Amino acid sequence: MTIRGSFFSILVSGLIATAASAETLPLPANLIGAASEPGAALLIGAEARTAYFPLADNFVTQKTQSFCGVASMVMVLNASGVPAPAVPEYEPYRTFTQDNLLDARTDAIVPRETILKQGMTLDQLGGVLATQPLSVTVRHAGDTTLDAFRNEARDHLASPGQFVVINYLRKALGQETGGHISPLAAYDAEEDRFLILDVARYKYPPVWVKADELFAAMNTPDKDNANKTRGYVLVTKKGD
Amino acid sequence: MTIRGSFFSILVSGLIATAASAETLPLPANLIGAASEPGAALLIGAEARTAYFPLADNFVTQKTQSFCGVASMVMVLNASGVPAPAVPEYEPYRTFTQDNLLDARTDAIVPRETILKQGMTLDQLGGVLATQPLSVTVRHAGDTTLDAFRNEARDHLASPGQFVVINYLRKALGQETGGHISPLAAYDAEEDRFLILDVARYKYPPVWVKADELFAAMNTPDKDNANKTRGYVLVTKKGD
Ligand SMILES: [Ca+2]
Ligand SMILES: [Ca+2]
Ligand SMILES: [Ca+2]
Ligand SMILES: [Ca+2]
Numbered sequence: 001m002t003i004r005g006s007f008f009s010i011l012v013s014g015l016i017a018t019a020a021s022a023e024t025l026p027l028p029a030n031l032i033g034a035a036s037e038p039g040a041a042l043l044i045g046a047e048a049r050t051a052y053f054p055l056a057d058n059f060v061t062q063k064t065q066s067f068c069g070v071a072s073m074v075m076v077l078n079a080s081g082v083p084a085p086a087v088p089e090y091e092p093y094r095t096f097t098q099d100n101l102l103d104a105r106t107d108a109i110v111p112r113e114t115i116l117k118q119g120m121t122l123d124q125l126g127g128v129l130a131t132q133p134l135s136v137t138v139r140h141a142g143d144t145t146l147d148a149f150r151n152e153a154r155d156h157l158a159s160p161g162q163f164v165v166i167n168y169l170r171k172a173l174g175q176e177t178g179g180h181i182s183p184l185a186a187y188d189a190e191e192d193r194f195l196i197l198d199v200a201r202y203k204y205p206p207v208w209v210k211a212d213e214l215f216a217a218m219n220t221p222d223k224d225n226a227n228k229t230r231g232y233v234l235v236t237k238k239g240d
Numbered sequence: 241m242t243i244r245g246s247f248f249s250i251l252v253s254g255l256i257a258t259a260a261s262a263e264t265l266p267l268p269a270n271l272i273g274a275a276s277e278p279g280a281a282l283l284i285g286a287e288a289r290t291a292y293f294p295l296a297d298n299f300v301t302q303k304t305q306s307f308c309g310v311a312s313m314v315m316v317l318n319a320s321g322v323p324a325p326a327v328p329e330y331e332p333y334r335t336f337t338q339d340n341l342l343d344a345r346t347d348a349i350v351p352r353e354t355i356l357k358q359g360m361t362l363d364q365l366g367g368v369l370a371t372q373p374l375s376v377t378v379r380h381a382g383d384t385t386l387d388a389f390r391n392e393a394r395d396h397l398a399s400p401g402q403f404v405v406i407n408y409l410r411k412a413l414g415q416e417t418g419g420h421i422s423p424l425a426a427y428d429a430e431e432d433r434f435l436i437l438d439v440a441r442y443k444y445p446p447v448w449v450k451a452d453e454l455f456a457a458m459n460t461p462d463k464d465n466a467n468k469t470r471g472y473v474l475v476t477k478k479g480d
Contacts, residue, residue, distance in 0.1 A: 056299065
């Protein structure tokens, strides 16, 4: 019985692990893939998921391995419906892309060459988002608490026109490996888990992560940001 | 009372209409945007939505205005987890993109220049998908019935490793305007509606469409395909 039970468990978890794509890296046991059966059930039962729908409609893959911040901003900007720039290929339609978001104004906050080389910091992410018609609040994890994060992130994810973008250390979640940026999309209260729409879609599927583990992964020093801790950005569309 | 009620209705439908993005075209009244409140409720209550989760994780925007078929195939291939090609920007990770799916083998079915000029037909879509480790069935709407379509599309959307890609005339749904290709992702029985993950994300959000209206939009002659009707492609990952 025990042997049969274990074999069945291994078989089931193997099926769950491959549900998103055979090509992405395997997930550590603490993370639940969004397309696995338990992950799908979490979305269906999530207490805060208003942000999920417009973000899922605008989910993109970061175009280079340092463009996680740019891809996350593109998702939030298209999801929020703020006025978008032109795209030659799509005339007469307009949308934000990873090719038309950065300009001379954003170069003054963080030059494009820097993003291409090493990505963006939390403060640079907040600064670039604030060039758009959005109210932006940057929170370093070291300046707040798990409870405050959980409350304000959940509140934002439950409100139209509000979004949360996180900057965290993958290694602290058992993923490979460095600092990363992606939008949050939903929160489930019973499991106390947030859904990260990971923009490195070639590498990992979206995952449901425990709030305390996510907070710990944000509460890590970023050497590219004078060792300030990582954290999250709260975004509200102006007028909402 | 009537005036207040009407004013409230207009206000609410205005909010719903802007939920996906202020930049996409307005939807005709017969279509329900996926990120509107009724659209979100349809997904939560959908009877067939196994296909939704891996497709949502891999939702992409067609890279040119003729690449709807290529974008749809990229979604299905990444969602099904079949072995993917390399991408220089993402080394060592592998994924299907709109830049690495087409090759000499697919040129023999439909040349890249033809796709760039006028897109693909239903039969070409089936032919290119069949170059991958997938079982592919092409159905022209004129050769089948609404009931048969509803049954087999719903069955596929409820099964892991199975997908449905549709080729339809937008004008027949009240959209602008020509032939189009996108994946289906879910089916709701009470409303008898399918969810289309429209890959022209700069133009329209994903929509829930009545089964009979969708079938009528597929049951239209395609002058690029010897006036055969449009239709749908059923896809099953080999081994599933
Ligand atoms: Ca719940
Ligand atoms: Ca709020
Ligand atoms: Ca239902
Ligand atoms: Ca089946």
